[in-house]
Amino acid sequence: xxxxxLSPLRLYIVPILVLLSIILLVPLVLMPQIQRIRDKNxxxxxxxxxxxxLETKLxxxxxxxxxxxxxxxxxxxxxxxxxxxxAPFVVGVRRLAGQAKLTVVEMELKPxxxxxxxxxVSATKKLKAVAAKEAxxxxxxxxxxxxxxxxxxxxxxxxxxxxxxxxRLLGVYSIEISQxxxxxxxxxxxxxxxxxxxxxxxxxxxxxxxxxxxxxxxxVFDFIGDFINYTNVAVQKVKTGVKDPFK
Amino acid sequence: MAEDINLLPEVTEKEVKKGVYQRTVNMAxxxxxxxxxxxxxxxxxxQFFLASxxxxxxxxxxxxxxxxxxxxxxxxxxxxxxxxxxxxxxFLASSTPYSEAMVKILGVFKKSGMTLVESTFKDAGQxxxxxxxxxxxxxxxxxxxxxDEKLSDTFDRVRLVSLTGVExxxxxFTIDLRFLxxxxxxxxxxAQKK
Numbered sequence: 166x167x168x169x170x171l172s173p174l175r176l177y178i179v180p181i182l183v184l185l186s187i188i189l190l191v192p193l194v195l196m197p198q199i200q201r202i203r204d205k206n207x208x209x210x211x212x213x214x215x216x217x218x219l220e221t222k223l224x225x226x227x228x229x230x231x232x233x234x235x236x237x238x239x240x241x242x243x244x245x246x247x248x249x250x251x252a253p254f255v256v257g258v259r260r261l262a263g264q265a266k267l268t269v270v271e272m273e274l275k276p277x278x279x280x281x282x283x284x285x286v287s288a289t290k291k292l293k294a295v296a297a298k299e300a301x302x303x304x305x306x307x308x309x310x311x312x313x314x315x316x317x318x319x320x321x322x323x324x325x326x327x328x329x330x331x332x333r334l335l336g337v338y339s340i341e342i343s344q345x346x347x348x349x350x351x352x353x354x355x356x357x358x359x360x361x362x363x364x365x366x367x368x369x370x371x372x373x374x375x376x377x378x379x380x381x382x383x384x385v386f387d388f389i390g391d392f393i394n395y396t397n398v399a400v401q402k403v404k405t406g407v408k409d410p411f412k
Numbered sequence: 413m414a415e416d417i418n419l420l421p422e423v424t425e426k427e428v429k430k431g432v433y434q435r436t437v438n439m440a441x442x443x444x445x446x447x448x449x450x451x452x453x454x455x456x457x458x459q460f461f462l463a464s465x466x467x468x469x470x471x472x473x474x475x476x477x478x479x480x481x482x483x484x485x486x487x488x489x490x491x492x493x494x495x496x497x498x499x500x501x502x503f504l505a506s507s508t509p510y511s512e513a514m515v516k517i518l519g520v521f522k523k524s525g526m527t528l529v530e531s532t533f534k535d536a537g538q539x540x541x542x543x544x545x546x547x548x549x550x551x552x553x554x555x556x557x558x559x560d561e562k563l564s565d566t567f568d569r570v571r572l573v574s575l576t577g578v579e580x581x582x583x584x585f586t587i588d589l590r591f592l593x594x595x596x597x598x599x600x601x602x603a604q605k606k
Contacts, residue, residue: 176434180441187448195448198455205462212469219476226483229490238493245496245503306499318518318528325511329596334500336507340533362499364492371477375487376494385501388597 215372225375234378237386243397244332244389245362249308254333254359257396261331262314265324270352271313307360314353318342321353332394334360504596508537513591516566517541517558524553527582537591540573544582551575551583558589566592 174181251274262269314321321342328335339356418424480487510533521528521543530542545551557563558570573586 179438183441183445202459209466216469216473226486229486231486234489238489241496245499322514325514329511334503337510342531344529360499360503362496371480382497385497
């Protein structure tokens with residue numbers, strides 16, 4: 166039988182135990198702990214950044230004069246409305262044309278995705294409005310209008326000047342002018358685009374940074390502030406889905 | 413006397429060295445263990461510090477969120493206002509000030525004694541004008557007017573598309589040109605400067 170000499174092991178029992186402890190402690194305690202600290206640090210960094218952002222936002226919010234901005238919003242709403250309320254728009258365009266001594270002979274509205282049957286407006290025999298059904302061509306943030314006018318060139322020039330400085334904003338993107346043979350008057354076919362901006366509430370916006378109201382925004386606000394509102398008319402609404410809505 | 417004499421000095425020296433070596437190794441092992449323990453302790457301490465910091469940040473965040481929620485109406489107003497002004501700005505910048513083009517074209521027509529019969533204004537300021545001229549002199553005036561140096565910042569690419577003349581009838585022509593102005597704010601700004 167072989168006699169094993171355990172004396173060196175007994176002599177170095179302390180370092181051996183220490184070594185074993187270290188070997189066990191490093192992967193089982195030390196490394197996971199370092200990983201946890203690393204994760205926590207990252208989490209903390211994110212939280213700190215968010216807190217900093219919230220504090221910045223809070224400072225910015227406290228500097229806002231709510232009354233002033235609400236007043237501005239009411240004015241801007243006249244230029245860029247939230248909804249596709251067509252009746253005041255139709256009345257406004259007719260007012261504009263009337264002031265420039267032009268006659269509205271045709272109007273076709275393409276009110277976009279929220280258009281319904283009731284959005285089709287027919288004001289007079291000369292005014293024809295048809296809501297377009299082709300959703301593919303429609304844009305959510307604007308209404309496209311085809312407008313037919315009749316009159317002379319000088320009056321049309323006045324009309325163009327007025328439309329470029331009108332509230333709500335009306336953008337002419339195409340014009341076709343042709344002289345009528347019978348009465349030598351001119352027919353004007355215009356493509357008009359009307360911008361919209363719906364109020365959207367997108368989930369939790371607490372963490373989202375507050376948009377800045379820059380001097381440039383003020384410049385735009387001042388610029389459109391001088392525009393004339395032709396669409397500020399209250400149009401009485403009638404019942405829908407009934408045989409005679411005027412009763 | 414003989415008892416005090418070390419008869420095996422080399423063996424004793426070896427034993428002594430062994431003892432010193434063993435003590436050194438033990439001491440080193442204990443120091444290493446202590447270092448590891450200290451590192452672990454420091455790590456636990458740091459983790460505790462991180463946890464308490466996270467707790468503090470969390471409570472500050474909740475309080476800030478609450479304050480922001482209390483001022484929600486301000487935020488909604490600001491977002492709506494800036495959003496609408498951005499839309500207005502894009503609209504104003506992308507719109508073509510056709511009234512200015514119309515004024516200039518009609519001015520040239522008036523000066524040259526011409527009659528406008530047809531015209532189209534399309535996107536990117538592409539304009540086509542058709543009209544009638546009583547004489548070639550009138551037509552010459554029109555071309556001179558449209559290509560005048562003063563209008564070089566307003567129109568370019570003036571191109572005669574067609575010109576027909578039949579005896580005892582006015583000349584009929586079509587001219588294409590490009591209107592250079594873009595943006596309603598810019599147009600109004602330059603108009604105000606003038």
